[in-house]
Amino acid sequence: MTSLAPKTVSIVSVAIPIPVNQLFDYSVPPHIDYKQLQIGMRLRVPFGKSHKIGVLMALPALTEIESQRLKAIEAVLDTEPLLSHHDIHLLLWASRYYYHPLGEVMSAAFPVALRQGNPAQLPTVNFYRLTAQGIRTDPATLKRAPKQQQLLANVQAQALQGILEADLANLLIAPWRATLKALLDKGLLSVERQYANPVTHQQALQSPLYANTEQQQAIDQVSAALAHFRVFLLEGITGSGKTEVYMQIIQTVLTSGKQVLVLLPEITLTPQLEARFKQRFQVPIAISHSRLTDTQRQSAWLHMQQGSGKILLGTRSALFTPLKNPGLIILDEEHDSSFKQQEGFRFSARDVAIMRAKRLKIPVILGSATPSFESLENAARQRYQLLPLPTRAGQAIEPHYLILDIRNKKLQEGLSAPLVQAIKATLAKNEQVLIFLNRRGFAPTLICHSCGWVARCQRCDANLVTHYDKRLLRCHHCGYEQTLLQQCPACKKTTLTPLGLGTERIEKVLQNLFPEQRIIRLDHDTTQRKGTLEDYLGQINRHEVDIILGTQMLAKGHHFPNVTLVALLDVDSGLFSIDFHAPEKLAQLIIQVAGRAGRADKPGKVILQTRQPGHPLLLTLIREGYNRFAEVALAERKAASLPPFSHHALLRTFATDPESPLLFLQAICELIKTLPTPGVKLLGPVSAPMAKRAGRYHYQLLLQAERRVDLRALLDQVMPQIPRLRETKKIRWSLDIDPVDLY
Ligand code: ADP
Ligand code: ZN
Ligand code: ZN
Numbered sequence: 001m002t003s004l005a006p007k008t009v010s011i012v013s014v015a016i017p018i019p020v021n022q023l024f025d026y027s028v029p030p031h032i033d034y035k036q037l038q039i040g041m042r043l044r045v046p047f048g049k050s051h052k053i054g055v056l057m058a059l060p061a062l063t064e065i066e067s068q069r070l071k072a073i074e075a076v077l078d079t080e081p082l083l084s085h086h087d088i089h090l091l092l093w094a095s096r097y098y099y100h101p102l103g104e105v106m107s108a109a110f111p112v113a114l115r116q117g118n119p120a121q122l123p124t125v126n127f128y129r130l131t132a133q134g135i136r137t138d139p140a141t142l143k144r145a146p147k148q149q150q151l152l153a154n155v156q157a158q159a160l161q162g163i164l165e166a167d168l169a170n171l172l173i174a175p176w177r178a179t180l181k182a183l184l185d186k187g188l189l190s191v192e193r194q195y196a197n198p199v200t201h202q203q204a205l206q207s208p209l210y211a212n213t214e215q216q217q218a219i220d221q222v223s224a225a226l227a228h229f230r231v232f233l234l235e236g237i238t239g240s241g242k243t244e245v246y247m248q249i250i251q252t253v254l255t256s257g258k259q260v261l262v263l264l265p266e267i268t269l270t271p272q273l274e275a276r277f278k279q280r281f282q283v284p285i286a287i288s289h290s291r292l293t294d295t296q297r298q299s300a301w302l303h304m305q306q307g308s309g310k311i312l313l314g315t316r317s318a319l320f321t322p323l324k325n326p327g328l329i330i331l332d333e334e335h336d337s338s339f340k341q342q343e344g345f346r347f348s349a350r351d352v353a354i355m356r357a358k359r360l361k362i363p364v365i366l367g368s369a370t371p372s373f374e375s376l377e378n379a380a381r382q383r384y385q386l387l388p389l390p391t392r393a394g395q396a397i398e399p400h401y402l403i404l405d406i407r408n409k410k411l412q413e414g415l416s417a418p419l420v421q422a423i424k425a426t427l428a429k430n431e432q433v434l435i436f437l438n439r440r441g442f443a444p445t446l447i448c449h450s451c452g453w454v455a456r457c458q459r460c461d462a463n464l465v466t467h468y469d470k471r472l473l474r475c476h477h478c479g480y481e482q483t484l485l486q487q488c489p490a491c492k493k494t495t496l497t498p499l500g501l502g503t504e505r506i507e508k509v510l511q512n513l514f515p516e517q518r519i520i521r522l523d524h525d526t527t528q529r530k531g532t533l534e535d536y537l538g539q540i541n542r543h544e545v546d547i548i549l550g551t552q553m554l555a556k557g558h559h560f561p562n563v564t565l566v567a568l569l570d571v572d573s574g575l576f577s578i579d580f581h582a583p584e585k586l587a588q589l590i591i592q593v594a595g596r597a598g599r600a601d602k603p604g605k606v607i608l609q610t611r612q613p614g615h616p617l618l619l620t621l622i623r624e625g626y627n628r629f630a631e632v633a634l635a636e637r638k639a640a641s642l643p644p645f646s647h648h649a650l651l652r653t654f655a656t657d658p659e660s661p662l663l664f665l666q667a668i669c670e671l672i673k674t675l676p677t678p679g680v681k682l683l684g685p686v687s688a689p690m691a692k693r694a695g696r697y698h699y700q701l702l703l704q705a706e707r708r709v710d711l712r713a714l715l716d717q718v719m720p721q722i723p724r725l726r727e728t729k730k731i732r733w734s735l736d737i738d739p740v741d742l743y
């Protein structure tokens with residue numbers, strides 16, 4: 001063989017979705033045109049024994065890999081980059097900020113279908129159009145084929161040019177394919193492929209409301225800043241008209257041809273907002289959340305990326321959707337901790353959204369009735385611009401609070417007599433009652449009345465919860481379940497007693513007390529099936545229900561215009577938590593649940609049952625309001641140097657044995673001691689608040705610094721060394737930047 005002159009190899013660096021923080025270099029084989037390659041395109045590359053879909057991140061001149069070991073890319077999946085350089089920079093930033101492997105961060109930006117290598121084409125659907133002959137033909141001429149007659153008549157009667165395949169099933173009783181084929185064969189219908197539009201609608205448009213003074217000020221201030229980056233904090237109690245403010249600003253953005261990204265904490269809030277947007281805007285609205293199919297999500301993503309979608313309404317995962325022409329980002333219910341991803345790539349959608357807006361030089365609006373303490377502090381420091389909406393829009397009146405001291409009071413399964421009275425009075429007026437208890441199941445504990453034995457989970461530091469409906473004992477932490485015991489395993493007596501209150505138990509009491517009334521229970525157990533929560537919400541709004549009982553699901557932004565009494569059965573458990581976030585969360589919960597009452601023209605009443613009627617936290621909140629409460633609590637955090645007056649990074653670890661996690665964290669502490677680390681405090685290692693979970697032992701180490709740069713300087717040095725520690729062998733670990741709970 002004659003030896004050939006060494007040919008220059010073209011190199012690409014690729015981000016691959018695996019938990020290793022590095023790019024992988026590949027060569028470009030001759031059959032692929034190097035010049036067509038652009039950063040942001042997806043590539044299929046060989047990896048180990050299989051292959052992976054990665055994103056092209058760089059076109060370096062050199063690689064450190066020896067040429068014999070350099071593998072070649074297999075295919076280029078895109079003809080254009082799917083991500084803009086803004087998108088890529090944001091993802092690079094997020095990977096560095098959260099110390100999370102770039103490949104996994106990149107992959108979070110794509111919907112599953114594109115991650116798997118699907119072509120980046122808008123999905124199409126079959127559209128059946130009436131032909132000229134189809135328009136002319138009288139359906140009566142088909143009376144010997146009644147189904148064909150019906151279909152033709154239907155398509156004609158709808159005065160549509162045609163019909164989508166998906167809608168056929170609604171028009172005809174199955175099997176309808178043969179009918180369809182017959183009309184196609186007769187030349188009455190023709191078929192074509194059409195893009196599945198994010199949304200089509202023929203609804204009558206609603207005009208904007210006449211904004212009140214505060215709303216107008218908020219609208220004006222944001223509208224004046226549409227060409228810049230700025231963070232606005234729209235603080236308005238429930239019903240103060242925040243959505244109306246969003247809609248009027250969105251209108252301006254749409255008119256200028258730009259797109260709007262709206263993020264919500266909860267899937268179940270999207271249909272409500274979608275419906276309101278559809279009544280207002282005649283533009284394609286794309287929806288993205290985890291209950292949609294992969295195809296639907298890919299479609300929403302591509303519509304926004306290509307610019308045909310104008311509004312994207314989604315949950316946390318929609319944050320990274322590329323926007324052809326971005327104009328505004330809105331994050332509603334910004335205080336909600338669902339905006340923080342709690343596993344894998346632990347990012348805060350709020351913080352990344354702000355970073356994204358900054359890169360794109362567009363405004364971002366954070367909306368809430370109970371803003372997070374960080375946002376309030378940022379507003380106080382003038383870093384965010386506060387837009388207050390202090391009054392309820394329209395006619396609605398703010399609810400009236402009542403602290404109900406239940407010490408030494410006789411309780412009927414958790415309900416005090418004055419509360420039962422108030423429920424009766426409300427029902428008598430034909431108004432709805434909402435009862436909140438943040439604990440599902442029948443009772444949180446099963447105890448033996450004779451010997452004191454308690455049903456514990458074998459795999460967790462937790463009691464098993466009694467579920468009577470399903471006759472089960474269940475662990476709410478690891479999912480373990482067993483059939484409900486009849487007999488005490490310790491003393492063999494049949495004196496097992498459920499102790500404490502859960503929603504299931506309250507439901508039974510309410511059914512006994514109010515046998516005539518319609519009662520609905522909304523918790524994780526009753527709303528598992530897709531669509532049930534939506535059904536229930538519909539029934540509530542149509543006033544087919546009198547009493548609504550539920551867990552924190554009820555605190556999430558739903559509108560219940562007919563509810564005039566809200567009762568929180570047990571606020572005490574939230575008053576004594578070791579996590580410094582707890583008072584903030586409790587206050588938000590109380591105000592949010594209370595916000596469901598008296599939204600329309602009827603005044604609402606909020607009853608808090610407590611054994612701590614003099615607790616300063618409750619009193620400040622109820623008497624002086626959420627903002628005063630936040631001021632007091634923020635002053636306490638400042639005195640204790642807690643976030644937002646310092647910054648946290650939480651190193652979590654677990655293993656199947658109790659020693660390894662501790663040894664791992666101790667090794668990290670030793671490592672840190674060898675480094676210059678001014679300004680960083682190490683808190684721990686300690687066992688996690690619930691040390692044993694699903695048979696694993698959890699430990700954590702909290703790093704705290706007053707200046708973020710100090711914390712980052714330390715992590716920059718420590719993080720690359722962790723994988724090399726031999727103590728990592730037996731454990732799993734993760735790092736949480738700006739943790740929102742210390743559990
Ligand atoms: P939020 O989003 O703050 O809960 P909404 O925007 O949903 O508040 O408004 C609550 C109710 O008040 C809605 O029924 C809305 O139509 C009405 N509303 C909002 N703004 C006005 C206004 N300027 N005039 C009259 N009604 C209003
Ligand atoms: Zn016993
Ligand atoms: Zn368990």
